[in-house]
Amino acid sequence: MIEELASTFPILTCILFLPVIGAVVLWLFDDEDMVRTSALAIALLELALCVFVLLRFVPESAAMQFSEHVPWMPALGISYHLAVDGISVLFVGLTAFLTVLIVIYSWDTVRHQVKLYMMALLALETTTMGVFLSLDLILFFVFWELMLIPSYFMIKLWGGGAERHYAALKFVLYTLLGSVFMLVGIALLDINYHQWATLRHIEPTYSFDLLELLSVPIPFSQQILIFWLLFLGFAFKAPVFPFHTWLPDALFEGPIGMAVVLAGLKLGTFGFIRFSIPLLPDASKSQTVVSIIMALGLAAVLYGAIMALVQQDFRRLLAFSSISHLGFVVIGLFALNYQGLQGSLLTMINLGFSTAGLFFIAGFLYSRQQSTHLGSFGGMAKQTPLLASFFLFIGLASIGLPGTNGFVGEFLILLGTFKANWLYGGIAVTGVIFSAAYFLWYYERSMLGPLGKAVKDSIRDLHPREILIASALSLMILWIGLYPSPFLNMMNGSVQALVDRLERGTVASLEPKQQVRVD
Amino acid sequence: MTFALTLSSSDLLLLLPEILLTSWLCLILIVDFSFPQLPNEQLAYFNIAGLVATLGCLVWFDVNGITGTLFANMFALDRMALFFKMFIVGSTILVILASIDYIHRFKFFRGEYYFLVVMSALGMMFMASANDLLSVFVTLEFSTLGFYVLVAYLREDIASNEAGIKFFILGIFAAALLAYGISLVYGETGKLVFSDMTTVQATPGLVIGFLLIFAALGFKIGAVPFHSWIPDTYHGSPTPVTAFLSIAPKGAAFAILLRMFFVALATFKPIWTLLLVAVSILSMTYGNIVAIAQKNMKRLLAYSGIAQIGNVLIGLATGTKMGSDAMLFYLLTYLFANLGAFAVVIAVSEAIGSEEIDDYSGLGRRSPFLAFSMLIFLLSLAGVPPLAGFIGKLYIFIAAIKEGLYVLITVGLINIVISMYYYLIVVKKMYVNEPHDRSPLKVSGPIKAVVYVCLAGTLAIGVYPQPVTDWVVSAIMIFSNVADPTASLPIPPAVIPFGG
16 A cells, blocks of 8 residues: 655645746736746746755655645545655656746747746646646646646747647647546546445545545446546547647647647656556556557557658657657556556656757747748758757657667667567567657758758857757756666656556555555 | 415514515615615615625524425425525625616616516525425516516617517416416326425326426526527626526526425436436537527527536436535536626626627737636636536536436536637637727726626635535435435445456
C-alpha cells in the first residue's frame, strides 16, 4: 500500500496557487515593462519553490510526499488532496521551468495585450500544476478542464495563423469530448468504491481519492469499461493517433508559448501512468487492450514520422514529430514492464526539453522571417551560426543521439518493448530511423547549402535572451543525457510500485492501509 | 372524503409566508394608487422589502423545522416546499432588482408590473406546497395568470404582443389538458391527494390522465415536446420577465413533479423512468442543437434553457433520493447562472438597445465587467469546473450512473460538448471580435448588484458546495423512503478470480 508523507508546510498549495494569485496581481499594473518583470519574478519564484520540492524529495520511494488532504465536498467524497510522487514530481519542475522560459521568450515577441497574455500564461501554469499535483480525481478533472480556458484564449488572441479561431474551437471541443467520457469513467470508479464501502461499512462511502480507489477491487468487466472511458479522455488530450487531428492546427495557429505547453507537457500520457494503469491494472494488461493500444502507438510512431517527412512548415513538422514521439511513449507505457514505464516517464520529461526546445527554435525563426515555412529559409547557418548550432543540438536530442537525453529515454522504451514483444520492438525501431530522416533532411534544407532567396540580409543571430533560453534547455538535455541517475532515482520507487501493482492486480490492495506521518 | 375546514391559529402559522406576501401585495396596490408620483425605484425597493421579509420568514421556518399539512393534505409545508419557496422568493427579488432600469420602457402601469411579478411569485409559492391535484390546478393557474399579462407588457412592441398571445393560447391549452387529466385520474381512483394514490392500479384511464397532467407540467417547465411556446415568448417578453419565466416557474413545477412521481407514482417507477429519459434526451438534444443557429441572445438562452431543463430531468428520471438531491442542487446553480446571464443581457440592452449576439462584439473591451460575468455564467451553464454548474452536472450524472442510465448519460455528455460550442461563439464575439463602437458601457447599480450576487453564487457553490449539498440533502429527507439506492445493487465479489 502506498504510504503518505505529510508535510508541515503546505508547499504544494503554494506552488499550485502562486501563479494564479500572481496573475491577479498583474491585473493591477498598467506599465507593460512592469507586467513583464513581475511575471518573470512570479515564474522564477514558482521555479524556486519547485526546485525546493525536488531537492527535499525522497528518492527511491513510492510514497506520496508533501501530501495535503482536506475534505472539500464530503457528501460526494470529493477532497482537496495534493501530493507528489516519483511519477509527478519531475513534471512539476518541468512545468515551472518551461513557464520561466516562455515568459522570457515572450518578452518582446508578444506585443499586444501583454498583460492579458501573461495572466493567461500564469493561469495556465496553475491549471497544469493542478493536473500534476491532484490525487483526487475530481480535483484533477477540475484543473484538466480549466486548462481549456486560458488555452482557448491564448490560441485565439495571440495565435499567428489565419485559422486560429477554428483551431482554438477545435482544440476545446475535441478535448472536451474526450473529457466528458473520462468523467463518466471517474464516476464509475466512485460508484464501484461506494458499493464496496457500503457493504463493508467503510467510511467514507463515496470517494474520488486515488489512494482510496486503489484500495478496492474492481470487477474485470468494469475495469475494461472504465479503462476505455478514461482512455478517450487521455487519448484526445495526449493526443494518441487517431485522435490527433487538433494538434497540428493548434500548434501551427497558436502562439509559440502555447505550443511549448501543449507539446512539452505530456498531460495525456501522464494521465495513463498516473490513473489508468495503477487503478485498472487487470484491464491494462489484458491481451485485447494491450494489442489495440500497441497498434495505435505503433501507427502513431510511423504515421507521425512519415507525415513529418513531407511537411514544408517547421511547426507542422514538429506537430507530427510530436505525435510520433507520443506513440513511443504509449508503446513504452503499455509494454507494462519496469524499463518501458521508466523509459516512457523519462521520455515525457525529455520531450519537455527537446520538443519544447524545438518550438522555441521555431519561434526564433519565426521572429526573424515571419514564417516557419521552408521557403523562407536556406543556408542560414552562415548568417546565424549560433541559431543553427542550437537548432542542431536540440534536434539531435529529439531524435535520440547518444549523449543526449533522448537516447536514454528511447533506449529504455525500446528495451522494455523488446522484452514485452519483439515484434512491437522491431516496428518501433523503424520510427527512430524515420525521425533521424525527417529532422536531418529538414535541417539540411533550411540551414545548410546556399543562402535562400527569402533570407533577409539583415538577419541577426540570437540575441542574449534567446541564447539564455537555448542554453538553459541544452544544459538540461546534456545533464539528463550524461548523468540521468538523479532523475531516474526519483522515479524508481514509484515505477517499481506500479510494476508490483500490475503483477498483483486490484486484489493486492486488500492489505490494511498504513499511514505514516513524517515531518 | 370530508373536508374539515377548521383552522386553528397554529395552522395559520404554516401559511404565514403566504399571508405576509398577500398582505404586502395589497399594500403595494394601495401605495401605488395613493402615491402615483412615487419614483419607480422606491416602489421597487418597497416590493423587495416585503419579499425579503417573506424570505426571512421562510428561513426562520426552515431553521426551526416548522412543517405540517393544511386543508386535509391539500397544502403541504415540508422542507422541500420551503426550499422551493426560498428559491422562488430569492429569484423574484433578483428579478425585481434587475427590472428597475428596464421598467422605463413601459409607458404605463409601472406599479402594476411589480404587483404582477409578486403575485406570480405568490402563486408559485402555493405551487411549491400543492399536495393534491386540485391545488395543483388552482395554484398553477394562479401563478400563470400574472405571467399572461407580464409577457405582453411591452404594449407597443409587436413581438411582445405575439409572445403574449402565444403564451396565453398554449397556456390555456395546457390548463385544459391538466383539468382533463385530473378528472380522469379522479374518475379512475376517486383520490386527489398524492400520498393517497400510492396503492392505485394502472388502468388505461389513469395512465392517460397522468400523461395529460405530465404534459401540462411539461409545458410549464418547457421540456420537449411541450416547448413550442418558449422561443417566441422568451424573445418577445420584456427581458426581466423572460429571466423570471425561465427560472421561478421551473422550480415550482419541479416541486409538483417531484411530489407526483416520487410520492403518488412511486410504484410505477420503471415505467415513468422511461418516459422521463425520453423527454430528457429530447430536451437536451433539441435545445442544444437549435441553440447553435441562434442570432439573438434571448433566443439562445431560451434554447439553452430547454437543454438545461433536460439536464434537471435526468435527476428526476433516476427516481432516487440522490437524483432528487441533485435536481435541487442543479436548479440552484441554474438559478444563479441563468439569472446572471439575463442580467447581463438586460444591462447590455439598456446600454446599446440590442439583444443580437452580433452586438456583443468587443464587449470585453467596452465593459470588461459585463463580459467577464457573462463568461462565468455561460461557462457555468456549460458545466466547466470549478463553477457551480459543473458540480451540478457532476451530481446529477453520478446519480444517473448509479441507476445505470447509460444511454441518458452518453447523450447528456455529448450535449455538454455541443453546448460548449455555442457558448464559446458568444465568448468569441465578446473577446475577439472588434467592437462596432468603442465607447464604454454604463451599468446601473441595481443590475450590478444582481450580477454580483449571481457571480458570488456561481463561484461560491462551485468552490465550496458543501453547505448547499447538506441543505438539499436534508430538504429532500421526505423522499428517503423512496429508494434505498444501495439495497438493490449486486454484491461485488470479495476476491476477483483473476490477476492474483
